[in-house]
Amino acid sequence: MMRIQRYMVKGVFMNHFVMISLLSSLTALSGCHEKPIHNATTQSTSVQVASQHTAAPGKPRAPVRIEYQLSKDIQLGIPVIIHLSITPLVDAQQINLHYRTEGDLTSGDPQSQFSFGPTPARTTVQQDITVIAQAEGRFRVILSVTIASHSGHAGSRSMSIPIVVGNPPPTTLKPQGTMSTDPQGNPVIVTPAQEEIIKH
Amino acid sequence: MSALKLVIVASGLLVLTACGGNSVESANTSSNSSGSSGGVPTSTSCGATSTGNITLDGLVTFQRVPHSGYRLDYSATYDAPARGVTVQAFNVDNNSLVATVSTDGNGNYSLSVPNNTDIKVRVVAQMLRTGSLPNWNFSVKDNTSINNPVYVMDGSSSCTGTTDETRNLTALSGWTGSSYTNTRTAAPFAILDTVYDGIQLILTVNPTLNFPILSLYWSPNNSDTSIGTSYFDGSNAIYLLGDQNVDTDEYDPSVIAHEWGHYLEAHFSHSDSIGGTHYTGDQLDMRVAFGEGFGNAFSSMVRNDPVYADSSGNQQATGFGFNVETETVSNPGWYSESSVEKILYDLYDSTNDSVDADTLTLGFQPIWDVLINEERTEPAFTSIFKFIDALKTRNPNDAAAIDALVNAQNIHVADQYGSGEINDAGNSNVVPIYNEVTTSTPASNVCVTNAFRRGLGTNDYNVLGMNHYLRFTPPTTGSYQFTISSGTSSGDPDAVFYSDTGADIFQSPNPGSEIFSENLTAGREYMLEFDDYQILTNTSTTETRCYTVSVK
Numbered sequence: 001m002m003r004i005q006r007y008m009v010k011g012v013f014m015n016h017f018v019m020i021s022l023l024s025s026l027t028a029l030s031g032c033h034e035k036p037i038h039n040a041t042t043q044s045t046s047v048q049v050a051s052q053h054t055a056a057p058g059k060p061r062a063p064v065r066i067e068y069q070l071s072k073d074i075q076l077g078i079p080v081i082i083h084l085s086i087t088p089l090v091d092a093q094q095i096n097l098h099y100r101t102e103g104d105l106t107s108g109d110p111q112s113q114f115s116f117g118p119t120p121a122r123t124t125v126q127q128d129i130t131v132i133a134q135a136e137g138r139f140r141v142i143l144s145v146t147i148a149s150h151s152g153h154a155g156s157r158s159m160s161i162p163i164v165v166g167n168p169p170p171t172t173l174k175p176q177g178t179m180s181t182d183p184q185g186n187p188v189i190v191t192p193a194q195e196e197i198i199k200h
Numbered sequence: 201m202s203a204l205k206l207v208i209v210a211s212g213l214l215v216l217t218a219c220g221g222n223s224v225e226s227a228n229t230s231s232n233s234s235g236s237s238g239g240v241p242t243s244t245s246c247g248a249t250s251t252g253n254i255t256l257d258g259l260v261t262f263q264r265v266p267h268s269g270y271r272l273d274y275s276a277t278y279d280a281p282a283r284g285v286t287v288q289a290f291n292v293d294n295n296s297l298v299a300t301v302s303t304d305g306n307g308n309y310s311l312s313v314p315n316n317t318d319i320k321v322r323v324v325a326q327m328l329r330t331g332s333l334p335n336w337n338f339s340v341k342d343n344t345s346i347n348n349p350v351y352v353m354d355g356s357s358s359c360t361g362t363t364d365e366t367r368n369l370t371a372l373s374g375w376t377g378s379s380y381t382n383t384r385t386a387a388p389f390a391i392l393d394t395v396y397d398g399i400q401l402i403l404t405v406n407p408t409l410n411f412p413i414l415s416l417y418w419s420p421n422n423s424d425t426s427i428g429t430s431y432f433d434g435s436n437a438i439y440l441l442g443d444q445n446v447d448t449d450e451y452d453p454s455v456i457a458h459e460w461g462h463y464l465e466a467h468f469s470h471s472d473s474i475g476g477t478h479y480t481g482d483q484l485d486m487r488v489a490f491g492e493g494f495g496n497a498f499s500s501m502v503r504n505d506p507v508y509a510d511s512s513g514n515q516q517a518t519g520f521g522f523n524v525e526t527e528t529v530s531n532p533g534w535y536s537e538s539s540v541e542k543i544l545y546d547l548y549d550s551t552n553d554s555v556d557a558d559t560l561t562l563g564f565q566p567i568w569d570v571l572i573n574e575e576r577t578e579p580a581f582t583s584i585f586k587f588i589d590a591l592k593t594r595n596p597n598d599a600a601a602i603d604a605l606v607n608a609q610n611i612h613v614a615d616q617y618g619s620g621e622i623n624d625a626g627n628s629n630v631v632p633i634y635n636e637v638t639t640s641t642p643a644s645n646v647c648v649t650n651a652f653r654r655g656l657g658t659n660d661y662n663v664l665g666m667n668h669y670l671r672f673t674p675p676t677t678g679s680y681q682f683t684i685s686s687g688t689s690s691g692d693p694d695a696v697f698y699s700d701t702g703a704d705i706f707q708s709p710n711p712g713s714e715i716f717s718e719n720l721t722a723g724r725e726y727m728l729e730f731d732d733y734q735i736l737t738n739t740s741t742t743e744t745r746c747y748t749v750s751v752k
Contacts, residue, residue, distance in 0.1 A: 155520030
């Protein structure tokens with residue numbers, strides 16, 4: 001009997017449901033414990049996990065679910081539509097969407113802000129946006145969605161959509177300071193202080 | 201000698217003057233001092249012989265960016281004391297550590313260092329206490345650099361002369377009007393400052409606690425596409441976002457305290473939360489609801505502020521949040537993290553209100569007592585039922601007031617299992633919350649449903665109704681076979697059994713049933729849960745399926 005443990009890494013669901021579930025994939029990336037799921041093609045699975053069943057759900061989120069799907073692979077100079085699905089999880093008086101692009105990824109839309117009227121909880125509104133890559137590289141589309149509820153409360157959520165055009169080299173992360181070691185050999189990253197010296 | 205102030209800005213400009221009778225010292229605050237080797241400068245020299253020690257003291261501060269509403273307000277940035285952080289003095293000439301101390305509760309430090317010596321003050325983004333209890337070791341590190349270095353803030357290398365002196369160091373935010381264009385030196389110290397507040401709260405209930413080591417990983421490179429979100433990893437690390445113009449959390453104490461609460465919960469209490477993304481207003485698996493509601497309430501207790509604020513967006517100018525004291529809970533109940541956080545905070549705080557039937561001011565001790573005792577030892581899954589049941593038992597004189605508080609959230613606590621709960625969230629399949637099964641009496645018509653997911657086309661394994669809970673107490677020690685069956689070929693139940701050694705997961709694809717065996721100890725109560733794979737993955741229709749659970 002083969003024993004296989006599979007976790008609900010949402011890449012699987014991307015295949016199943018076509019729609020890319022960004023939120024879920026992010027959760028998987030974050031190392032959160034996801035609910036195990038079996039592979040329907042296997043015979044049986046049985047696994048044991050730690051008794052301290054601590055999970056890492058992450059910080060609370062504003063009550064809006066945002067999902068996206070790219071219409072096709074991104075190619076240099078060719079407009080690509082990103083289908084956005086926005087689902088408020090509370091009754092929304094208004095939903096405002098704003099997006100912006102980074103670097104050589106430009107917007108192909110005449111506007112970057114969209115508004116939606118009253119939307120019941122768990123009802124999805126759709127919006128397509130268009131982006132055009134002007135060069136190969138790694139870019140992002142930054143979304144910001146604000147929900148105004150009937151009670152007058154507003155909450156915003158921002159997220160990014162990674163866009164890769166061509167075969168760019170991996171991103172080189174810039175450290176916050178200067179890498180070094182202390183006299184005990186411990187790695188440190190040195191940042192500058194503003195300092196005031198007073199002689200007595 | 202009259203005091204002379206030399207304010208050194210982060211220009212990296214090197215000013216060298218002679219020591220001995222002169223109050224002007226070298227000035228270099230760049231992160232890599234001139235002539236340094238391995239980050240520790242060696243080029244400067246006092247040109248005199250050390251003949252004794254002087255007192256080197258000072259104040260360590262960091263720029264805190266406060267909230268206005270849920271957004272960050274850079275115009276209100278102020279210097280806050282860096283409390284409890286490690287301060288080191290280095291002899292620059294021989295690259296040796298000559299003194300170490302922690303700042304006090306006001307950010308002050310005092311060191312005895314050699315005179316006539318080139319000394320550099322370094323502030324480490326670490327709170328460390330060893331020796332007699334309490335102990336702790338909290339540090340902020342860069343998870344995106346090799347070897348995960350700890351953040352430090354360096355002052356200049358400067359000759360100490362022969363008289364006492366003061367060196368005040370400030371960590372700047374790096375904000376230059378519209379973005380972070382300079383080094384964000386303050387961020388690690390802002391993060392630690394929330395942990396400092398958390399320590400103070402815990403010490404009020406346990407002054408000799410030994411905190412497990414914890415690394416808080418933060419970087420400007422920590423984005424939603426790299427780490428997902430800010431979270432506690434279930435062990436010894438908290439990851440925090442730092443991606444400006446999308447989501448940063450270094451100035452969101454609400455978030456930091458929430459995650460630190462999960463760290464405490466994991467090490468000193470217990471959680472059965474199954475994780476997953478959660479949103480305010482969700483109707484959740486009760487284990488997730490309790491864990492997240494606790495995190496939110498604990499965050500407010502640490503900060504002594506009922507407002508939870510999480511900034512995000514372009515220039516961190518938007519955000520979201522809630523007020524655990526005054527919020528109106530949509531869908532209140534045992535499945536709501538908002539209900540849980542309101543109850544826990546109302547138990548704690550001194551502000552009573554009739555809307556929530558809050559007449560209690562218990563403080564943190566009774567809450568902590570339940571967390572470190574019954575939450576760990578009682579058999580039921582962690583939930584508001586288990587917590588409140590224990591709290592009432594421990595505080596019988598307050599039981600009626602506690603009941604009133606939870607009733608105001610449409611929760612009714614008869615025992616740790618939620619027996620008799622009448623709030624079914626409009627779906628009769630979710631109560632009773634547990635079914636008890638015996639060798640002679642199966643549990644029948646036990647149902648799971650995807651009716652509470654967050655919308656069609658989604659998969660939400662951690663919402664209310666997706667899992668059903670059962671209890672079993674074996675009459676004798678031995679092997680027992682469990683059968684979860686729909687009675688037909690429809691459905692695909694999967695089970696998790698919480699055994700003596702851990703959580704055993706059973707996921708056969710057999711249509712209509714799941715059968716498994718466990719070796720069990722007489723008299724101990726065991727918990728199990730099951731879901732339905734087909735319902736879990738059905739994104740097009742609302743579906744409910746019921747089973748019979750038997751054991752022999």
